[in-house]
Amino acid sequence: TNAYGTASAMRCIYMNNGVLSGFTLIGGATKTNGVDQSGGGVKMNGYSASVTNCIIRNCRAAGNGGGADGDNSCTLNNCTLSENTANMGGGAASLTLNNCMLSGNTAQYGGGDYASTLNNCTISSNTAIMNGGGCHNDTLNNCAVWSNTARASGGGVYRATLSNCTIWGNTAGATGGGSYNGTLYNCTVSENAATNMGGGSYADMLNNCIIWGNNLSGGETSDVATGTYYYVCASGLSALNGCISLDPMFVDAANGDLRLSAGSPCIDMGMNEVAPNRLDLDGHVRIVDGN
Numbered sequence: 001t002n003a004y005g006t007a008s009a010m011r012c013i014y015m016n017n018g019v020l021s022g023f024t025l026i027g028g029a030t031k032t033n034g035v036d037q038s039g040g041g042v043k044m045n046g047y048s049a050s051v052t053n054c055i056i057r058n059c060r061a062a063g064n065g066g067g068a069d070g071d072n073s074c075t076l077n078n079c080t081l082s083e084n085t086a087n088m089g090g091g092a093a094s095l096t097l098n099n100c101m102l103s104g105n106t107a108q109y110g111g112g113d114y115a116s117t118l119n120n121c122t123i124s125s126n127t128a129i130m131n132g133g134g135c136h137n138d139t140l141n142n143c144a145v146w147s148n149t150a151r152a153s154g155g156g157v158y159r160a161t162l163s164n165c166t167i168w169g170n171t172a173g174a175t176g177g178g179s180y181n182g183t184l185y186n187c188t189v190s191e192n193a194a195t196n197m198g199g200g201s202y203a204d205m206l207n208n209c210i211i212w213g214n215n216l217s218g219g220e221t222s223d224v225a226t227g228t229y230y231y232v233c234a235s236g237l238s239a240l241n242g243c244i245s246l247d248p249m250f251v252d253a254a255n256g257d258l259r260l261s262a263g264s265p266c267i268d269m270g271m272n273e274v275a276p277n278r279l280d281l282d283g284h285v286r287i288v289d290g291n
Contacts, residue, residue: 016046037062039069061086065093089114110136132158154180176202198225208270
């Protein structure tokens with residue numbers, strides 16, 4: 001049990017350079033007053049600091065990054081962050097995360113992560129008391145954002161930029177079950193829910209995206225609301241800006257298989273300019289015949 005909020009509270013690791021590899025960090029905590037309130041498990045400062053192949057669990061911070069906090073130049077590689085708690089970024093904050101798993105973390109804002117760059121990560125089953133159940137103010141590339149919850153807005157992500165990501169099974173107590181007020185490129189958003197508006201997406205800029213099979217808490221279909229759309233597949237959209245409202249024919253959306261079946265109207269559709277990653281999540285060529 002960590003000593004959060006007491007005079008004996010102590011984080012697990014502080015580092016300003018070097019590599020920490022192969023450790024399990026459990027029960028670290030920050031004090032609740034003074035200037036040093038972030039990074040309950042590990043606090044990193046300095047361009048050369050990185051944590052690799054570590055487990056960070058059950059740590060707590062009064063400020064940011066219950067599991068890990070940095071200065072945006074430090075990295076987490078192949079790490080698992082679970083059951084950590086903070087005000088912002090229950091799992092981590094202000095870092096670059098590569099091939100990491102963030103699950104079961106809790107924060108006021110950004111249950112999984114806050115203000116980081118995440119590459120090839122899985123963000124699942126995290127909770128935000130306010131906004132951003134999975135992530136808040138993050139950049140995500142090739143990530144899976146699954147089964148997170150926000151009591152307010154952005155069940156999956158809140159004010160984030162995403163490329164080549166899947167957002168599935170997230171829930172918001174207010175608006176934007178999947179995403180709220182972000183920018184998405186080549187993403188798939190399905191089986192998310194919100195109470196008020198935008199079961200899938202609310203106030204997002206969507207480019208080359210599929211937003212399908214999302215709902216309001218009463219069961220009504222609600223894929224998108226109050227956004228800007230270019231080459232998007234979502235229910236109720238007009239054909240403006242290359243958008244369509246046809247069933248994308250997922251293989252098995254209810255169980256998280258969002259691959260497209262043969263004959264899907266979304267195959268080889270969209271704008272080449274906003275598909276810089278030429279491969280999809282299965283490693284197949286995204287642009288089939290050059291257009």
